[in-house]
Amino acid sequence: MSLTSKLQEVLVCLRAGRVTLPYPAQSAPLPPRFRGRPIFDASKCIGCGGCASNCPAREILVYDVCQEIRILKYLGRRCTYCGRCADVCPEKAITMSHEFETATGTIGDIQQRLDLFMSTCQRCGRCFTEPSKLEELKLKGYRYDDLENERWIFRSQAYLEGQPVVDDIEIELD
């Protein structure tokens, strides 16, 4: 309560300056690991549906119109931007962008829809039974291959001693 403390306070206030960001005109830089709206790349997507079965908010819908065309729809209303779809995608067709300015008047504005061609047999032209979604995820996303011994290793090495823990999303125990 002394005069010097008041003077110190004045100095602190003077040093602080102006902090208000001129937001709608110019935005502050985002943190590098910020996850915004997911963006789907139709040219890379193979239509496995792993994102749809892994979405915790159940916001990615997959349905087949006919034998050859599969429609993948991201609604985005209750998307929590957890990044699981991008993590699980075997072809890296989903990227978490830095877009956050998605405020709209109609909720349908945030949806994305992909029309995908599905593969058929090269010889007969008909569809064949593909590996299930779980198998496909095991095949590409969640597996460390042991190529020399030709076997699959399902256990993650992230928790072994001496190994640095990689990105926390990618940790998968068997």
Next chain:
Amino acid sequence: MLKSLCQKMFGRSLWVYHANSGGCNGCDIEVLNALTPYYDAERFGIRLVGSPRHADVMLCQGPAMRSTAKALQRAYEAMPAPKLVFAIGSCACGGGIWHDTYSVIGPLEKLLPVNYYVPGCPPRPEAIIYGVAVALGLVEKKSAPVQFKQMEYPVPRYHPQDLKEQDGIVVYEKLDTV
């Protein structure tokens, strides 16, 4: 039409009432963060008021829930006539992660007429200010529905140059690369 009406009616300032109908408080903190000196929403005349009778805008966080539905509707009816409702966060926009449980009715639009949506979990304070700026007509909205169509099959099904003919039948060879 709504935009011109907004510009006419809310030209001076928006008084904001901040209603949580059962969210996790993340969006509440971001809304209050938007009022701090860093993001200073009072530049646009936005002021937080404690009673819905004083407010022009209701910022709703949290899904429409069974336990708070009546209270939320009463708060909405208490607001004077030109009123806007903002659904902030993915709970209010679409029902949230627990959209299909017993106590959650669903998105906020099942209870109130929602004018603007600010998705995010939680949305950044910039995103909330952006939503208010869209409502005020300061900026244009950026998002639009996106549709992609694959016009041709992305991976070639077979390589025509590798097809060989032997005795009147086509021989398909195993390819190293697709």
